[in-house]
Amino acid sequence: MKENDNFQKGHISIACYKPKEGKEEGLLQAVKNHLPVLHKEGLVTDRKSIVMRSKNGSIIEVFEWKSSNAIENAHKNPAVGELWKVFNEVCTYEKLETLEEIKDMFAGFEPVDV
Secondary structure (H helix, E strand, O other): OOHHHHHOOOEEEEEEEEEOOOOHHHHHHHHHHHHHHHHHOOOEOOOOOEEEEOOOOOEEEEEEEOOHHHHHHHOOOHHHHHHHHHHHHHEEEOOHHHOHHHHOOOOOOEEOOO
């Protein structure tokens, strides 16, 4: 079995977005638009995303790509590129390890409805 064969059925991603100063509402709107755009472009499954907020204000989004190919195709997709421009205006991308909660045995976050 090839390494990427595991991602042909789906691939769960956890993204961490730190809002830029004064841009939290714009970030929440971008997250709200994220899955509908990816879904329309055929890149994600029908699984609902989970969105939450960390103590430092970062927004964490958990969602499922259709495959590793879908992830690759997203980087060439004009609609996704436009959406990612919005994300770049309102946030920085962070590693999960920067979140205080990750140090806990069972990391807990504030649920966010988008």
